[in-house]
Amino acid sequence: MSDALFPTYAPAPMTIVSGHGCTLVDDEGREYLDFIAGIAVCALGHAHPAITAAIEEQARRLVHASNLYSHEPAGALARALTTRSGMARAFFCNSGTEANEAAIKLARKWAFRRDDLRRTTILACTGSFHGRTLGALAATDNARYREGFAPLPGGFAFARFNVVEDLAAKVDERVAAVIIEPVQGESGVHPADVVFLRGARRLCDERGALLVFDEIQCGMGRCGPLFAFEHYGVRPDVVTMAKALANGLPIGAMLANERAATAFAPGDHGSTFGGSPVPAAAALAHLRVRDELDLERRVAERSEQLFAALRRLHQKHANVLGEPRGLGLLAGVPVSDAFDAKALQAAVRDRGLLVGVAGGNALRFAPPLIISEREVERAIEVLDGALQSP
Numbered sequence: 077m078s079d080a081l082f083p084t085y086a087p088a089p090m091t092i093v094s095g096h097g098c099t100l101v102d103d104e105g106r107e108y109l110d111f112i113a114g115i116a117v118c119a120l121g122h123a124h125p126a127i128t129a130a131i132e133e134q135a136r137r138l139v140h141a142s143n144l145y146s147h148e149p150a151g152a153l154a155r156a157l158t159t160r161s162g163m164a165r166a167f168f169c170n171s172g173t174e175a176n177e178a179a180i181k182l183a184r185k186w187a188f189r190r191d192d193l194r195r196t197t198i199l200a201c202t203g204s205f206h207g208r209t210l211g212a213l214a215a216t217d218n219a220r221y222r223e224g225f226a227p228l229p230g231g232f233a234f235a236r237f238n239v240v241e242d243l244a245a246k247v248d249e250r251v252a253a254v255i256i257e258p259v260q261g262e263s264g265v266h267p268a269d270v271v272f273l274r275g276a277r278r279l280c281d282e283r284g285a286l287l288v289f290d291e292i293q294c295g296m297g298r299c300g301p302l303f304a305f306e307h308y309g310v311r312p313d314v315v316t317m318a319k320a321l322a323n324g325l326p327i328g329a330m331l332a333n334e335r336a337a338t339a340f341a342p343g344d345h346g347s348t349f350g351g352s353p354v355p356a357a358a359a360l361a362h363l364r365v366r367d368e369l370d371l372e373r374r375v376a377e378r379s380e381q382l383f384a385a386l387r388r389l390h391q392k393h394a395n396v397l398g399e400p401r402g403l404g405l406l407a408g409v410p411v412s413d414a415f416d417a418k419a420l421q422a423a424v425r426d427r428g429l430l431v432g433v434a435g436g437n438a439l440r441f442a443p444p445l446i447i448s449e450r451e452v453e454r455a456i457e458v459l460d461g462a463l464q465s466p
């Protein structure tokens with residue numbers, strides 16, 4: 077890694093120069109089967125021709141105009157996302173953490189507009205990850221990420237993930253919004269129980285708070301349907317997206333239903349690059365290709381294959397691998413305390429397979445959603461091989 081960069085990341089010891097499909101290539105020409113996809117970003121894989129064409133075409137026409145003027149890609153993307161989600165309005169930004177900042181601000185402004193001035197608390201869940209800016213970090217339950225950054229903004233509290241009773245005890249007249257990841261990714265891949273999400277919906281309705289789903293990692297088809305909330309059949313008031321939205325270009329989005337969206341008026345929030353034409357064009361191409369490839373069905377098929385294979389590996393190597401958990405093509409496999417997930421990650425990388433590590437000691441799998449049956453088989457063979465001769 078260049079010593080001119082801040083040492084905030086600890087990248088693997090190779091330099092990636094290109095990618096195609098589910099494969100990444102390093103500067104020595106070595107190919108890697110990519111089962112992390114830029115951390116759940118490259119849903120259509122690398123160098124997808126439709127994404128490249130959309131970027132090229134839009135870059136020739138207009139790269140930036142600011143939000144002082146309307147432009148077609150942002151408007152078209154807002155229409156596409158609101159139609160598909162059943163939400164009323166979209167706000168665009170550049171990353172996941174900014175999408176959550178927008179949601180936090182929207183919730184507080186929503187209460188403010190109703191003269192409900194006590195209602196300022198954002199209630200997040202234990203194990204949550206919502207981003208690295210100060211507001212999103214204040215909603216993130218990870219001591220390591222928070223350490224040294226005090227004082228974080230006030231008005232944040234936590235309820236136990238998947239424990240409805242704890243939510244019931246904590247959603248009171250001071251709570252503006254409850255924010256939940258339908259599948260927690262960074263904590264090691266933990267899906268919410270449907271009763272928990274239903275309970276959150278009911279409590280927010282009864283007690284006058286907004287329900288926000290952070291689908292930054294688990295949305296955009298990673299769990300099968302475009303939105304993870306469709307899988308659960310529980311509709312939030314606000315949903316945040318980023319990561320895979322433009323298949324690798326920086327963009328974030330906050331979608332809100334009619335009730336919540338009325339809180340923002342001109343000047344209430346903004347972003348110079350938010351909804352920029354090139355990422356918006358790439359996101360529109362992503363949505364189109366998703367439909368053409370019937371990715372929802374493909375994710376269901378590959379998910380079944382991946383989880384069945386991971387369960388078999390767990391049975392075969394029970395001393396190392398725990399039971400897989402997750403949804404769609406977002407899978408986490410805990411590694412037993414006697415073994416190091418990072419060492420296992422390095423061992424499979426040496427054999428040409430890229431996986432993630434999350435939540436301390438779990439392997440995380442988030443391949444491109446276009447992954448083939450053969451590529452899933454290959455990933456499992458590599459993992460099996462690494463476990464047999466560590």
Ligand SMILES: Cc1ncc(COP(=O)(O)O)c(C=O)c1O
Binds near residue numbers: 174208261
């Ligand atoms: C659930 C969730 N929310 C928010 C974020 C923050 O997104 P970004 O890194 O684009 O700011 C992430 C990133 O991993 C995430 O997984």
